[in-house]
Amino acid sequence: MKKNEPLAKYTTLAIGGPAKLFTEVKTEEELIKSVRVANRLRIPFLIIGRGSNLLVSDKGFNGLAILNKVDGVSETDGKIYAKAGTQLSKLIRFAIDKGYQGTEKMAGIPGTVGGAVYGNAGAYGQAIGDHLTRVKVFEGQKVIRLTKADCRFGYRDSLFKKENSVLLEAEFKFKKRNKKELEKEAAKVIAERMKKYPAGILCPGSYFKNINASDLSQSQLKKIPEDKIIFGKIPAGCLLELVGAKGMTLGKIKVADYHGNLIINTGGGKASDFLKLTESLKVKVKEKFDIDLEPEVQLVGFKKKVAILGYGMEGQDAEAFFKKQGAEITILDQKFDKNYLRGLEGFDLIVRSPGVYRFLPEIVTAEKSGVKISSAIKLFFEECPAKIIGITGTKGKGTTATLIYQILKKAGKDVFLAGNIGKPYLELLSKLNKESFVVLELSSFQLIDLNISLHIAVVLNITLDHMDWHKSREEYVDAKKNIVRYQKKDDFAVINTDYQSSKIFAGETKAKVVYFSKSTLPGKFKRNLLLRGEHNLENIAAAVAIGKILKVSDEVIMSVLSSFKGLEHRLELVANVGGVSFYNDSFATGPQPTIAAIKSFSEPLTVILGGSEKWLDYTELGRVVARSKNLINAIIIGLVGPKIKKAITAAGFEGKIIDLGKNSIKEIVKKAFSMTPKGGVVLLSPAAASFDMFANYKDRGDQFKKAVQSLK
Numbered sequence: 001m002k003k004n005e006p007l008a009k010y011t012t013l014a015i016g017g018p019a020k021l022f023t024e025v026k027t028e029e030e031l032i033k034s035v036r037v038a039n040r041l042r043i044p045f046l047i048i049g050r051g052s053n054l055l056v057s058d059k060g061f062n063g064l065a066i067l068n069k070v071d072g073v074s075e076t077d078g079k080i081y082a083k084a085g086t087q088l089s090k091l092i093r094f095a096i097d098k099g100y101q102g103t104e105k106m107a108g109i110p111g112t113v114g115g116a117v118y119g120n121a122g123a124y125g126q127a128i129g130d131h132l133t134r135v136k137v138f139e140g141q142k143v144i145r146l147t148k149a150d151c152r153f154g155y156r157d158s159l160f161k162k163e164n165s166v167l168l169e170a171e172f173k174f175k176k177r178n179k180k181e182l183e184k185e186a187a188k189v190i191a192e193r194m195k196k197y198p199a200g201i202l203c204p205g206s207y208f209k210n211i212n213a214s215d216l217s218q219s220q221l222k223k224i225p226e227d228k229i230i231f232g233k234i235p236a237g238c239l240l241e242l243v244g245a246k247g248m249t250l251g252k253i254k255v256a257d258y259h260g261n262l263i264i265n266t267g268g269g270k271a272s273d274f275l276k277l278t279e280s281l282k283v284k285v286k287e288k289f290d291i292d293l294e295p296e297v298q299l300v301g302f303k304k305k306v307a308i309l310g311y312g313m314e315g316q317d318a319e320a321f322f323k324k325q326g327a328e329i330t331i332l333d334q335k336f337d338k339n340y341l342r343g344l345e346g347f348d349l350i351v352r353s354p355g356v357y358r359f360l361p362e363i364v365t366a367e368k369s370g371v372k373i374s375s376a377i378k379l380f381f382e383e384c385p386a387k388i389i390g391i392t393g394t395k396g397k398g399t400t401a402t403l404i405y406q407i408l409k410k411a412g413k414d415v416f417l418a419g420n421i422g423k424p425y426l427e428l429l430s431k432l433n434k435e436s437f438v439v440l441e442l443s444s445f446q447l448i449d450l451n452i453s454l455h456i457a458v459v460l461n462i463t464l465d466h467m468d469w470h471k472s473r474e475e476y477v478d479a480k481k482n483i484v485r486y487q488k489k490d491d492f493a494v495i496n497t498d499y500q501s502s503k504i505f506a507g508e509t510k511a512k513v514v515y516f517s518k519s520t521l522p523g524k525f526k527r528n529l530l531l532r533g534e535h536n537l538e539n540i541a542a543a544v545a546i547g548k549i550l551k552v553s554d555e556v557i558m559s560v561l562s563s564f565k566g567l568e569h570r571l572e573l574v575a576n577v578g579g580v581s582f583y584n585d586s587f588a589t590g591p592q593p594t595i596a597a598i599k600s601f602s603e604p605l606t607v608i609l610g611g612s613e614k615w616l617d618y619t620e621l622g623r624v625v626a627r628s629k630n631l632i633n634a635i636i637i638g639l640v641g642p643k644i645k646k647a648i649t650a651a652g653f654e655g656k657i658i659d660l661g662k663n664s665i666k667e668i669v670k671k672a673f674s675m676t677p678k679g680g681v682v683l684l685s686p687a688a689a690s691f692d693m694f695a696n697y698k699d700r701g702d703q704f705k706k707a708v709q710s711l712k
Helices: 028-041 088-097 113-118 179-196 236-242 271-289 313-324 361-368 376-383 397-410 425-431 473-485 500-508 536-549 554-563 591-598 619-627 641-650 665-675 697-711
Strands: 002-006 018-025 045-048 054-056 061-068 073-076 079-083 132-138 143-147 166-172 253-255 263-265 298-300 305-309 328-332 349-352 372-375 387-392 415-418 437-441 456-459 492-496 512-516 572-577 580-584 605-609 631-637 656-661 681-684
Touching (some): 028 061, 028 166, 054 271, 073 088, 088 179, 253 271, 263 271, 305 313, 349 361, 372 376, 376 425, 387 473, 456 536, 473 500, 512 536, 572 697, 605 665, 641 656, 665 681, 681 697
Parallel strands (some): 054 298, 305 328, 349 372, 415 437, 492 512, 631 656
Antiparallel strands (some): 073 079, 079 166, 253 263
């Protein structure tokens, strides 16, 4: 084992500083032993083949670099086995000599079989993963075999880019074809490659991945010239050439004069210059086409500088995720520093928490300078192998998500509830596989910059909310549309037809559209329900629709519905004191859920309204309060209380209105109790946010429940 071994000579770019430790292995046993040494020393390891897909930093690699020379190709029972350290050219030659079709168009690609599997290398419509059946890997403790499905192959992507498993051997099953035809194909491909990669050229091949046209939105596709979409793909080189990349230089690094995606070390180049040049090209493509280019090349020794904006649940989840990757993490939160948005241009990646507005000037400026902007939910979508069921709407997301989760769990599915009412998403990744389901409620805060499809998107009611965060109603609704905008033909968009504002989502998706409505919900799903409120029939109808799509029996669905009591702080029965029932609906932070809550009762009703400002319109709430014959008392609280009082007074409410301002919740509950007759209901459904008097809606609901219990 050597120390401080220069890595430049092991890469096709001839760039890179030294590895702290270096070893060369020629057997699987030596390879496994070397990995175990790295794990025992608690240092990272890097498997090197021919270095055709590596950009090593000038500072080098602070771990153990392992040059894999474990070589060998064999055939048994019609299957070909290739050791990970075998040159890819040797596998291709072996397959052609045996008359096997499937690798001939990859002729001339440098590197090893392990490197090819790692990045699902390919060319001219062929990819190494196409005919792969199994791989043998060392996963840190033992040697295991994974199926092709386990490898999660994507376009120039695989499981191995995300997990530190060590490839030992790949198994292939090819179809037979005439050997001479295969040789002719291979020779033709090599001749083409030699034009692009003349002998002696120092480059890692194509630096950026090509783009799947099906992954782009209509607005993105409109910016791409039609002749640049070739067999469903947009070559990254075409986009780079359209922004003037050809011939650009930085130091000794140059974009080829004849190809925009070929970035060359002209001799003595630096990794820092290479990275700066490629990042500047990414910015140009993003500005012109709104497309984020991704590198095919593996970056080594570049410690990613990550800023996490906001340190709530999602921020902490992201912190744990990036710690595992060895990133340099900075937590930025206005709770710790009022000037937390200063200097964002100095990071490689900004991970935005949902409460941080996506288009703050400081974030936009950082993005224009080349900083990538993401979020925990975007990271989860990028990494998740499971089928995702996402629910959005102004209200009802949590109830619907929980119902769907419980139905699928009862049906025996491998299902997880994540997000605001479940586990942190990124924490779940290690537990998921392609057979799993993840159920998420998705707010406009999370959806505003989401550009990845999900398997099943549920769209509930879309009314007005969060006007203290969004710039306009149009922005709010447009953010919600991202839940269906990037779906594919084999996905599902499950849409509420009771609202015109949700029905329009059907025109934004390529997925199969499934409509639901409380009015068409079969009667058997409405019987023996513990959930109160007509509005909850919409949530039930959505959950039933998902059950039907996933072929869950009616018996299982009805069993869950008849035992579901609802969620905390959502029309939650707290207690009955002296003949008066108290309901906690603190989650109602806008007029629409409060309207639904009021309509859920026929008993004499006292409602507690008010809180902090969200710049919402209370005209309709005023009319509902005035028309509700059973609503006898309105207790007004908080900063926005006078605005609500004005709306219900203007609508002609004839009951009592008591303005208690910022009195303690204990006094508010006492007053409500004293005004409500036996057999009546006291309902906390504020129609406003909570931050003027409470930490959040949960704190408001908890304090309300505590005050009710004190009445006893």
